[in-house]
Amino acid sequence: MAADTASDARPTREEMSEARLPHAYRDSCAHLLIPLNRCRKSTWYAPWKCEYVEFKKRVAKMDELRESKEGARSN
Numbered sequence: 345m346a347a348d349t350a351s352d353a354r355p356t357r358e359e360m361s362e363a364r365l366p367h368a369y370r371d372s373c374a375h376l377l378i379p380l381n382r383c384r385k386s387t388w389y390a391p392w393k394c395e396y397v398e399f400k401k402r403v404a405k406m407d408e409l410r411e412s413k414e415g416a417r418s419n
Contacts, residue, residue, distance in 0.1 A: 354372065
């Protein structure tokens with residue numbers, strides 16, 4: 345799952361077609377849905393497995409932000 349990172353760039357129509365996204369879901373959040381659906385399919389829709397990967401990404405991002413602010417906490 346490490347190679348399936350969501351980028352901030354919008355996917356092209358071809359990428360959304362390859363991911364078999366329904367037309368109703370082809371919006372500005374499609375870049376998040378494509379890797380999530382890949383994870384769901386590879387883990388037989390076990391929701392806790394896909395959420396854990398995203399949680400680790402958020403924790404790493406917060407650690408980076410905290411380091412850039414020299415350890416100052418936001419709360």
